[in-house]
Amino acid sequence: MNASIAVVTGGTRGIGLVIADRLLQRGFSLAITYKDDEKSAERAMQYLDGRKTADQHILTLRGDAGDPDTVAAHHRTVHGELGAVSVLVNNAGIMPAKLLEEISVQEWDETIRINLSGAFYWCRQVVPGMKEMKFGRIVNISSIAARGGGVIGPHYAASKAGMLGLTRYAARELGPYGVTVNAIAPAFIEDAGIFADWSDEKKAVLKEKVLVPRLGTSDDVARAFEYLLDSPFVTGVTLDVNGGAFMI
Numbered sequence: 675m676n677a678s679i680a681v682v683t684g685g686t687r688g689i690g691l692v693i694a695d696r697l698l699q700r701g702f703s704l705a706i707t708y709k710d711d712e713k714s715a716e717r718a719m720q721y722l723d724g725r726k727t728a729d730q731h732i733l734t735l736r737g738d739a740g741d742p743d744t745v746a747a748h749h750r751t752v753h754g755e756l757g758a759v760s761v762l763v764n765n766a767g768i769m770p771a772k773l774l775e776e777i778s779v780q781e782w783d784e785t786i787r788i789n790l791s792g793a794f795y796w797c798r799q800v801v802p803g804m805k806e807m808k809f810g811r812i813v814n815i816s817s818i819a820a821r822g823g824g825v826i827g828p829h830y831a832a833s834k835a836g837m838l839g840l841t842r843y844a845a846r847e848l849g850p851y852g853v854t855v856n857a858i859a860p861a862f863i864e865d866a867g868i869f870a871d872w873s874d875e876k877k878a879v880l881k882e883k884v885l886v887p888r889l890g891t892s893d894d895v896a897r898a899f900e901y902l903l904d905s906p907f908v909t910g911v912t913l914d915v916n917g918g919a920f921m922i
């Protein structure tokens with residue numbers, strides 16, 4: 675690896691925090707973003723601070739990943755304080771569960787804006803630097819919902835399926851510059867997002883949807899991420915981290 679600055683959007687908890695920690699253990703300096711949960715951000719900062727070396731730096735940036743001006747400002751801060759970004763993980767996302775006929779236009783737009791447009795806003799900030807470095811890794815955290823529709827709602831499924839189109843197009847355009855662009859489609863990650871607060875009873879229902887004898891963890895997603903980080907000949911793919919849920 676020829677550069678060592680990474681951005682993880684939504685890196686203050688759940689899957690994003692575990693990926694951020696992996697990058698830290700590999701020597702990266704990091705920026706992690708979040709929307710507004712200060713407590714999680716402080717906890718994440720304390721945790722990561724205790725695990726970094728003296729020459730590594732961590733920035734915690736508050737603001738909406740679905741707002742292009744905020745993303746541009748965050749990128750200016752990262753570039754100014756840490757340097758050019760070589761690894762981008764578009765992980766920030768919301769999962770507001772609603773049925774098709776219940777979703778308002780505003781809710782639809784907000785989910786697409788944060789989950790999909792936010793990934794594009796970050797890509798367009800970091801791509802010029804990656805092209806110049808002739809190196810880059812972009813990993814978009816999609817979802818099983820992009821494949822089979824999922825259970826959150828059409829707004830969520832559409833936002834996550836859109837990420838796969840963005841991934842494939844960007845892989846095509848950026849491949850010649852040594853920049854790989856891939857996606858991970860997790861499912862049933864029991865220590866993150868909405869599932870983190872579920873009772874064992876509720877989780878038992880999820881277990882019926884997978885082949886292996888347990889649910890997924892953020893660690894499983896981070897392992898897929900590390901594979902993509904280390905794989906210069908893998909681009910434009912989606913890694914399904916779902917315990918075999920497709921086969922049931």
Ligand SMILES: NC(=O)c1ccc[n+]([C@@H]2O[C@H](COP(=O)([O-])OP(=O)(O)OC[C@H]3O[C@@H](n4cnc5c(N)ncnc54)[C@H](OP(=O)(O)O)[C@@H]3O)[C@@H](O)[C@H]2O)c1
Binds near residue numbers: 687707737767768
């Ligand atoms: N958990 C699963 O089973 C699962 C399955 C498939 C896909 N995914 C996807 O994996 C990604 C991470 O999910 P997770 O379960 O780890 O989520 P999580 O625990 O709910 O964490 C979400 C993170 O994203 C941040 N975030 C939310 N909206 C944001 C916005 N508008 N701007 C900037 N940051 C924002 C949150 O910040 P605040 O704390 O400030 O809100 C938090 O840091 C998401 O894209 C999700 O769709 C998760």
